[in-house]
Every structure is written in structure tokens, then in C-alpha cells.
Amino acid sequence: MDLLFAAKYPFTTGARSALLESGISMDEDTLQSGYERATVALSTGKLPKIAAELQSALVSQIASYASARMLLLALNNRYLTNRYAVAEAKRASAYLSGESEQNLELLCQELALRFEKNGRQYLLPFPEYLRFNPHSVDYRLSNRKISGGLVQVSPHERIRIMEEAIKARVGKLPDAKVPASVQPLAKKLLLHLPREELATVKLDSSNYPPCIQNMLVRLRMSENLPHTARWTLAVYLLRSGMKPEEIIGLFKNAPDYSEGTTRYQVEYLKQKGYAMPSCVTMDSYGICVARCRCASPVHYRKEKHGRFAEATRTDLQKGEPGTPSQETPEQTLAKKKWEDAKSRSQ
Amino acid sequence: MNSEEFVQRLFSDYYRSHQPAPNSLEKREFGFGGFEKKIEARHAWFKSQEALSKFLIVNTPFYLSYSAAYYEFPDARPMPKKNWLGADLIFDLDAPAHECGKFTCQICLEKIKAETLKLIENFLIPDFGFAKPDFAINFSGNRGYHLHIRHQSILELSREERRELVDYITGTGIEFASFFRTDENNRIYGPLPTDGGYYGKLARETISQLQDGKGEIVQILGKKFEKPPNAQKLIDGIRLGNWDAVRIIDKEKKFNEILKTLTIKLSDQVDANVTADTSKLIRVPNSLHGGSGLCAIDVKKGISDFNPLSDAVVLPATEVKVEISEPVPKIEMKNQTFGPYGKDAQITVPAYFAAYLICKRAAAIG
Structure with a gap:
């Protein structure tokens, strides 16, 4: 086993077996190294590359990864796990661009990414592409060369996709029990949670359009929103009268949050006074989630209480089956009728 | 009943x-x-x-x-x-x-x-x-x-x-800019017929319509492409990725329109x-x-x-009497023409057609 490879990419099965072979146990020192790895990742959003290539140093690198994830598993906090995964993916990605083709292929195999070489480009089956592309405008399927179920990507894009797959791999914690003794150290990591809880920001989100609500929910779950989504969200919230400080508070939940960048961006947006993109533009960014038929998300409130309310109602009537929005007494009766009928027939 | x-x-x-x-x-x-x-x-x-x-x-x-x-x-x-x-x-x-x-x-x-x-x-x-x-x-x-x-x-x-x-x-999010690039002489280079996705679709469909001398794309490009030699010249160009073999006025706008004809149109x-x-x-x-x-x-x-x-007509053809409750246009079903019928008309029709009218709220059992 190439130990250097395993230390660079500690999420691989090779790394796991190297760790087992080394006979290192999850003792206090190992846990401490994991705690340190997680602390650096969570506080700075980054992780340094390997400093020393001694065998023993490499093994401890792998061990620190494994124990960091064990600590995260003990907490099972989505924000911390995602933020940690972003840092690990960035670290791995820094190696990828200088990596040999052979090692890249090995990693792709590990990540279940079936890239095929095609001249200077690569081809990837579309379900894998959909799952792991970085979801920015450049990666929209409409602008891609796709044929026979395979999407064409450049070598650079291939690495970006690998980075996303690594992030997903690191962020997916195993379904395992953690010894109780790990808890005290793990709890210390909670310090890295965003200080302002989201709930303290007053949001009357019930009147926000579905696209904005969706972004807020995804942000709350510490998902990594693409740049265009963050941009539109900030523009919308600024226009709805929220203060920059409050908006920055919201973004604290983003796993790659950096206060400086966020503050700069939000204040820049406010200063520029950008107009809200229209629904068509939102759609082309891939962040429209419903067909609510208003020309722009800022019109949603008005539409919802006016013409739009009417339109949805008739839509529901003529539409194909869907969930009834609010059950009427007649519906309850009817439902009971079917349920009774069904229980008789089974 | x-x-x-x-x-x-x-x-x-x-x-x-x-x-x-x-x-x-x-x-x-x-x-x-x-x-x-x-x-x-x-x-x-x-x-x-x-x-x-x-x-x-x-x-x-x-x-x-x-x-x-x-x-x-x-x-x-x-x-x-x-x-x-x-x-x-x-x-x-x-x-x-x-x-x-x-x-x-x-x-x-x-x-x-x-x-x-x-x-x-x-x-x-x-x-x-x-x-x-x-x-x-x-x-x-x-x-x-x-x-x-x-x-x-x-x-x-x-x-x-x-x-x-x-x-x-539905072609949502298509960016014209990613399909064509313009060189320093304002010449447009674009997709090849062998490309995947909308790229190849655009090239192939344009070539095919130019060959026929008719179609939506030819209409957008203008009259001068209805006949060779202009059409042939453009076809030869596109096969090599050169979309500028013949002068086209307002080309960016036109190519954009052409792209739209390729999607599943009505979203x-x-x-x-x-x-x-x-x-x-x-x-x-x-x-x-x-x-x-x-x-x-x-x-x-x-x-x-x-x-x-x-x-998709699977119900029986037994004759049934129904009363029309709203005007029904002429309808052809199972190779038989029915109607048109005015309101209140009493008609005797096959059960499958009676069921069709009742389900459409246009008739009731007479």
C-alpha cells in the first residue's frame, strides 16, 4: 500500500486498511490528534498539506482523520460535519491537480466515478454528473455536450467533480455507535458552531417565495449553496428590508462560511443596489423550485394574495393527482369511505 | 340508476x-x-x-x-x-x-x-x-x-x-455564449454535427433543414438560404464548425432563436x-x-x-340513452362520428361514448 497516497486521501479504503495494518489504537493521543485536525478544519475552514513524509507521520495523519470523524459522529451535527467535509475536500483537491493520472483513476474508482477518457476530455455517466457537479451555471446540463448518457467534462472540471464527491464521502458519517468516553472531547468541538443561532434572526419567512424559502432551508441544514443562490438570496433579503448584519448571521450556517468574504459581498450588494433577478433568470441559474408564475420573486407576496391565489386554486382542480392542501370535511369523509372499503377487501 | x-x-x-x-x-x-x-x-x-x-x-x-x-x-x-x-x-x-x-x-x-x-x-x-x-x-x-x-x-x-x-x-438555462465563440474578426465559430447535447442538435438540424430548403430554421435565417448555393456554402461551413461562411444579418439573435426551436417547446x-x-x-x-x-x-x-x-376506448358498445346537458361538438370515436349535439338532445349511443360524455359532465342517463 502506498502510504503517502493513503495519507493524502485518508477517506479511501486503502487508507482504512493501512490504519488497520499499522495497529494504531484509538487511544487518547490518537483522539487528541483527531480533535486537533477537526479544530483546524472547523475554525479556519482549511487543512494544511502533509508536512513530513515519515512513515510514522503518515500513519498518524490517517489516524487523525479517522478519529476526527469519530468525534464528529459522536456529535452528529450537520453543520460541523459539512464544514469539516468542505475543509477535507479542499485539502484533497489541492493534491489532485498535481496528481498522476494513475492515482486519479484510482481515486475515481474509489469514489465510484466512472470517467472515460475521450481525447483530451472525459466522459461521465449523467447520473454521476448530476449528483456531483458543483451546481453552478457553467455546469448546467443544457450547456453540456451529452451523448449516449455520457456528459463531457474537461480535466479541470473532472477534478472539481471529484472534489464534490470527496466532500460527499467525508460528510457521510457511518451508521455506528461511538464509545461514550469520546463524548467529552467531542463536545469541545461544539464551540465552533456559529455563535448566533439562526432563530435569533427574525424571519417572517411565510411570505417568502418558494425559491427563497428553499435556499433558507438548505442554508439552515448547512448545505453548500452555489454562488448564484447566495447572491440572489442576499439581494432578496436586502430588498425585503433585512439589515446586512442579519443577513451575514444567516450565512454563518454555510459550511464554508468566512465572515470577511460574506461581509464584503453583502455590503457590496447593498451599496450597488442590485435588482432582483427575474424568475426566468432564477430558472436559468437552476434555483427556481416551483412554477408559481410570478415574473419575479419580489412579486410573490402580492401575487400570492391576489391573482396568484386564484390561479393556484384552479390549477389544483384541473391538475393531476397531488396532495390535497387542506382537507375539507367532505374529503375526510370520502377518505374514510375508501379506507373502510380497502380494509374490507384485504 | x-x-x-x-x-x-x-x-x-x-x-x-x-x-x-x-x-x-x-x-x-x-x-x-x-x-x-x-x-x-x-x-x-x-x-x-x-x-x-x-x-x-x-x-x-x-x-x-x-x-x-x-x-x-x-x-x-x-x-x-x-x-x-x-x-x-x-x-x-x-x-x-x-x-x-x-x-x-x-x-x-x-x-x-x-x-x-x-x-x-x-x-x-x-x-x-x-x-x-x-x-x-x-x-x-x-x-x-x-x-x-x-x-x-x-x-x-x-x-x-x-x-x-x-x-x-426544455432548454432552460441555455447560454448562447457557450455555444459560439467570436474571433477577433467577428467570425462565429460554433458546434459541429458530431457534438453531443444541444451543440450537435443545432448543427445537425440546421444542416438538415438547409438541405431541404425549408423549415423553421431556414425561415429564421432568411430567404436567401432557401436555395443553394448559399445553403450549400453554409452547410459546408457548419460541418467544419464555421458558422460564418455566408453573411447573416443579426446572427446572434437568429442563432439564439434557432436554439429555441430545438427544445421541447411549450414548457x-x-x-x-x-x-x-x-x-x-x-x-x-x-x-x-x-x-x-x-x-x-x-x-x-x-x-x-x-x-x-x-x-383507448375499452368500454362496451351496448346502446344507452342519454340526455345532453351542454353542447357537444362533433367527435370521432372508434371510427364512428358522433354529434354535434345541442343541449337537451336525447340520444342513443354506445355505452363507451355515453360514459365519455357523462365523465365530461356533458350528459346524464336519460
Whole structure:
């Protein structure tokens, strides 16, 4: 086993077996190294590359990864796990661009990414592409060369996709029990949670359009929103009268949050006074989630209480089956009728 | 016997000899509707084909729907307790609103058939690499078609991923800038016929229409491309990626327009939400549709020869007397022409046509 490879990419099965072979146990020192790895990742959003290539140093690198994830598993906090995964993916990605083709292929195999070489480009089956592309405008399927179920990507894009797959791999914690003794150290990591809880920001989100609500929910779950989504969200919230400080508070939940960048961006947006993109533009960014038929998300409130309310109602009537929005007494009766009928027939 | 009971009895008799047999039945959630409403109840589960068949004969719903999704516990509530295991990829194509209104005319039905074919032949097969055995196509029972893809590769796609697929076929998010580049002499270089996705579609379709000397694209490009030598010169250019072999005025605008002709045009023809919704209930193939009395029949013999107003008519031809309650236009069904009928007309027609009119709320048992 190439130990250097395993230390660079500690999420691989090779790394796991190297760790087992080394006979290192999850003792206090190992846990401490994991705690340190997680602390650096969570506080700075980054992780340094390997400093020393001694065998023993490499093994401890792998061990620190494994124990960091064990600590995260003990907490099972989505924000911390995602933020940690972003840092690990960035670290791995820094190696990828200088990596040999052979090692890249090995990693792709590990990540279940079936890239095929095609001249200077690569081809990837579309379900894998959909799952792991970085979801920015450049990666929209409409602008891609796709044929026979395979999407064409450049070598650079291939690495970006690998980075996303690594992030997903690191962020997916195993379904395992953690010894109780790990808890005290793990709890210390909670310090890295965003200080302002989201709930303290007053949001009357019930009147926000579905696209904005969706972004807020995804942000709350510490998902990594693409740049265009963050941009539109900030523009919308600024226009709805929220203060920059409050908006920055919201973004604290983003796993790659950096206060400086966020503050700069939000204040820049406010200063520029950008107009809200229209629904068509939102759609082309891939962040429209419903067909609510208003020309722009800022019109949603008005539409919802006016013409739009009417339109949805008739839509529901003529539409194909869907969930009834609010059950009427007649519906309850009817439902009971079917349920009774069904229980008789089974 | 009132009209509703009449139709229900016809449905029940039909189900005695013809049972819809959905695949993986025991992993799907079912929903039923009565005369007034398509879904009155959902979260139902059938342990076997036999249980479903019995239910259809005895309780005979006007609408029968099932989940595109497969669940471990289809009848559990709320939704997360069902434990989602994956879902078919569904495309729901409906004829657009037209003056024919609720009596969908042949023209509308033909149009939506052409659109369904285009989706399969121009997108799903060449771009996504599906093969004919991967789809099941059925008439929706009213004014369109449902396409079910059950290929292993798509079962676990998320909502967002499914949405991206719909956006692709409707051409949402196409960026002109990524298709063409202009060099320092303002010359336009663009896609080759061999390229994948919209790139190749654009080049191939443009070449093919230039060869014919007619079509939407030729119209957009202008009269001078209706005839060789200009057409031939442009064709030769495009084959090498040079889209500037002949001078074209307003080229950027025109190429943009041409791109739009290639997508599945009317975006509401493919109901994007149906595809994206991974817990959607959809008509069970081969079940009867309470809004038309027609069957959501499997299109097995090939969609090009399929005629809903004949092939999806499955109820008996026994003569029945009905009274017309609102004007009915001329309708052709099973190679027989009916109507037009004025309000209050008393007519004697085959049961399948009587059921059609009753389901459309245009007649009552006389």
C-alpha cells in the first residue's frame, strides 16, 4: 500500500486498511490528534498539506482523520460535519491537480466515478454528473455536450467533480455507535458552531417565495449553496428590508462560511443596489423550485394574495393527482369511505 | 340508476376481465378518487395483485393512482416513515390548452403525440442513452401521455437532479455564449454535427433543414438560404464548425432563436413538477380514467400509430340513452362520428361514448 497516497486521501479504503495494518489504537493521543485536525478544519475552514513524509507521520495523519470523524459522529451535527467535509475536500483537491493520472483513476474508482477518457476530455455517466457537479451555471446540463448518457467534462472540471464527491464521502458519517468516553472531547468541538443561532434572526419567512424559502432551508441544514443562490438570496433579503448584519448571521450556517468574504459581498450588494433577478433568470441559474408564475420573486407576496391565489386554486382542480392542501370535511369523509372499503377487501 | 352509478358499473365490469398490474405493486403507495375528485384518499397499500383486483371490482374507484416511488412501508405516515427506496423517472406530457376545451380534439392529441416522440427520439435515446425497453409509455387517459423510465441508473435521482433533467429537455438555462465563440474578426465559430447535447442538435438540424430548403430554421435565417448555393456554402461551413461562411444579418439573435426551436417547446407540455416530485402519485397504467371513461392504456404497438380515441376506448358498445346537458361538438370515436349535439338532445349511443360524455359532465342517463 502506498502510504503517502493513503495519507493524502485518508477517506479511501486503502487508507482504512493501512490504519488497520499499522495497529494504531484509538487511544487518547490518537483522539487528541483527531480533535486537533477537526479544530483546524472547523475554525479556519482549511487543512494544511502533509508536512513530513515519515512513515510514522503518515500513519498518524490517517489516524487523525479517522478519529476526527469519530468525534464528529459522536456529535452528529450537520453543520460541523459539512464544514469539516468542505475543509477535507479542499485539502484533497489541492493534491489532485498535481496528481498522476494513475492515482486519479484510482481515486475515481474509489469514489465510484466512472470517467472515460475521450481525447483530451472525459466522459461521465449523467447520473454521476448530476449528483456531483458543483451546481453552478457553467455546469448546467443544457450547456453540456451529452451523448449516449455520457456528459463531457474537461480535466479541470473532472477534478472539481471529484472534489464534490470527496466532500460527499467525508460528510457521510457511518451508521455506528461511538464509545461514550469520546463524548467529552467531542463536545469541545461544539464551540465552533456559529455563535448566533439562526432563530435569533427574525424571519417572517411565510411570505417568502418558494425559491427563497428553499435556499433558507438548505442554508439552515448547512448545505453548500452555489454562488448564484447566495447572491440572489442576499439581494432578496436586502430588498425585503433585512439589515446586512442579519443577513451575514444567516450565512454563518454555510459550511464554508468566512465572515470577511460574506461581509464584503453583502455590503457590496447593498451599496450597488442590485435588482432582483427575474424568475426566468432564477430558472436559468437552476434555483427556481416551483412554477408559481410570478415574473419575479419580489412579486410573490402580492401575487400570492391576489391573482396568484386564484390561479393556484384552479390549477389544483384541473391538475393531476397531488396532495390535497387542506382537507375539507367532505374529503375526510370520502377518505374514510375508501379506507373502510380497502380494509374490507384485504 | 344515476349516471355516476352507470359509469361505476361499467368500470367494475371492465375490471373483472382486465386488471391493471403495476410492477413492484407491494412497494408502491396507492391513491383513489371518486367522481368528483381525482385523489380522495392516498397512503393505501395492496399486499398482492389479487387484493388490488378485488378492490377494483368491489369498490371501483373512478381514478386509480400509484406512486412513482418505491417504499419499504408504502402505507406509513407521515411521508418520511414510508422509507423511500427510489422512484421511476416520469415525464407527463399534456396537450396545451386549446379552443377544443375539455373535448380534446384530434389536432391537439396529434401534437402532443409528436412532442412525446420528439422527447424520446431526440432526447432520451440519443442524449441520455436509454433504449426502447427502458420506457413504458401509456396514454394518460385524457389528453396526453405518461412516460415511465424504470432504468436502474435513475431510480435514486433526487428532486433537484430530476429537475435538472427537465430543465435540459426544455432548454432552460441555455447560454448562447457557450455555444459560439467570436474571433477577433467577428467570425462565429460554433458546434459541429458530431457534438453531443444541444451543440450537435443545432448543427445537425440546421444542416438538415438547409438541405431541404425549408423549415423553421431556414425561415429564421432568411430567404436567401432557401436555395443553394448559399445553403450549400453554409452547410459546408457548419460541418467544419464555421458558422460564418455566408453573411447573416443579426446572427446572434437568429442563432439564439434557432436554439429555441430545438427544445421541447411549450414548457407546460412537460409538467416539470411531475418529473421532479419524487413522491408524486400518477395514474396507474391500464386503469380507467374517471374524467373520460377512457383507459390509460399501455402504448405497446408503437406510439406513432396510436389513436387514443380509438385504441383507448375499452368500454362496451351496448346502446344507452342519454340526455345532453351542454353542447357537444362533433367527435370521432372508434371510427364512428358522433354529434354535434345541442343541449337537451336525447340520444342513443354506445355505452363507451355515453360514459365519455357523462365523465365530461356533458350528459346524464336519460
